[in-house]
Amino acid sequence: MDGKQSTVAPRQLLTVWDGIILICGMVIGAGIFKAPSIVAGNTSSGAEFLGAWVLGGVISLCGALVYAELATRHPETGGEYAFLSRGMGRGVAFVFAWARMTVIQTGAIAAVSFVFGDYASEILRLGANSPAIYAAIGVVALTALNVAGTLEAKGLQKLMQFLLFAGLAFLVIVGLMAGAPAKPAASAGGGSFGFAMIFVLLTFGGWNEAAYLSGEVRDARRNMIRILIGGILALTVIYLLVNVAYLAALGLGGMRESKAVAADVVRLVLGDKGAVVIALIVCLAALTTMNAAIFTGARTTYALGRDFPFFGKLGAWRESGSTPANALVLQGAITLVLVLASTLTPDGFSAMVAYTSPVFWTFFLLTALTLFVFRRREPQAASFRVPLYPVVPIAFCIACVYMLYSSVNYVRFAVEFGVAVFAGLVIMALGIPLYFLAKNR
Numbered sequence: 001m002d003g004k005q006s007t008v009a010p011r012q013l014l015t016v017w018d019g020i021i022l023i024c025g026m027v028i029g030a031g032i033f034k035a036p037s038i039v040a041g042n043t044s045s046g047a048e049f050l051g052a053w054v055l056g057g058v059i060s061l062c063g064a065l066v067y068a069e070l071a072t073r074h075p076e077t078g079g080e081y082a083f084l085s086r087g088m089g090r091g092v093a094f095v096f097a098w099a100r101m102t103v104i105q106t107g108a109i110a111a112v113s114f115v116f117g118d119y120a121s122e123i124l125r126l127g128a129n130s131p132a133i134y135a136a137i138g139v140v141a142l143t144a145l146n147v148a149g150t151l152e153a154k155g156l157q158k159l160m161q162f163l164l165f166a167g168l169a170f171l172v173i174v175g176l177m178a179g180a181p182a183k184p185a186a187s188a189g190g191g192s193f194g195f196a197m198i199f200v201l202l203t204f205g206g207w208n209e210a211a212y213l214s215g216e217v218r219d220a221r222r223n224m225i226r227i228l229i230g231g232i233l234a235l236t237v238i239y240l241l242v243n244v245a246y247l248a249a250l251g252l253g254g255m256r257e258s259k260a261v262a263a264d265v266v267r268l269v270l271g272d273k274g275a276v277v278i279a280l281i282v283c284l285a286a287l288t289t290m291n292a293a294i295f296t297g298a299r300t301t302y303a304l305g306r307d308f309p310f311f312g313k314l315g316a317w318r319e320s321g322s323t324p325a326n327a328l329v330l331q332g333a334i335t336l337v338l339v340l341a342s343t344l345t346p347d348g349f350s351a352m353v354a355y356t357s358p359v360f361w362t363f364f365l366l367t368a369l370t371l372f373v374f375r376r377r378e379p380q381a382a383s384f385r386v387p388l389y390p391v392v393p394i395a396f397c398i399a400c401v402y403m404l405y406s407s408v409n410y411v412r413f414a415v416e417f418g419v420a421v422f423a424g425l426v427i428m429a430l431g432i433p434l435y436f437l438a439k440n441r
Helices: 016-027 035-040 046-073 079-088 090-123 130-148 154-177 193-203 207-216 220-256 261-307 309-315 325-342 348-377 391-412 415-429 431-439
Strands: none
Touching (some): 016 207, 035 220, 046 207, 046 348, 079 090, 090 261, 090 348, 090 415, 130 261, 154 220, 193 348, 193 391, 207 220, 261 309, 261 325, 309 325, 325 348, 348 391
């Protein structure tokens, strides 16, 4: 090394088609196998159920366009933490990092671990608390794997993605073959549309990562719009096809009663052996999603420890295996506490969504608002600019406010979920006094 700053930059090699495939790969995960039954329980008809997924695609597109401009304005920095630090100040960024460590990322890992637990229980049940037991096993095993420095191989990721897409195609075919549902759809009424949208948008989650492709896309100013529109349109079509298959096989009433909707659809046509195959695919998808969240979440926690001496031990990097071991262990411990607490609720997955959603949408809203700050401070053209400004970012901000309201309104559905909402908000708020303590150390 000669001490000079590297001039190497990402090469613009990605085509529009490459970008669309990558967006689908980043977004589609375990959620499509769990969330639809909850969405069905909170919509009053098949048309409203499918309309929720279309609306989810529209909101996601607006958000992705906002994030694309933010990423092209500051491509060298690290996502929401950097946008909030630049746009809202170091204190807001600190509270975000704290909330990500204690609520957002750990809650998301715990939620997906319950998807793994529900479908693993379809293969081999481990008693009354089988989903939670499997969830805890998954968290411990994957955290240990990351501490050891063993990360998923690219080949395994590609294989998993192939199996996931094949599983979705298989589901669509089997669901449409199943014929009319045994249970009438009329039994599935009531609920809250805003509550349903929480789970729809959870399933669309991941497009914010897709926006960071802009630095590697050919002719990004023109092609990023094509990639974002094409990718989210493709996702919406895929999700609609899968949900049409679920509806065709089970009806709205059957879906709302299902704990493992994909397995139940396949069981109708192919019996228990077919259900085990799809359950195995979902388990692999959930484990892959968990592993990625464990990996990325620990890096954010490591950065918090590096930037603030108060959390200095979290900023230690373990040479053997090249991992942020302390951050990984703390993240795993918090996640296990959340898994254990969720066993006291009617549904662990829903409880973790209740815990994370208000905090998640608070910071999504604040991040979106930074675009208006940057437009005022830095009026010069970015390589990508949101079309129809300010309509698109305003529409996304309105959606964030509505989702924040719906997330807090979660308390209406069960006392246990209300406790989860309150706990998430209180833990986030603890980051405020912690910041003043940490900045003076």
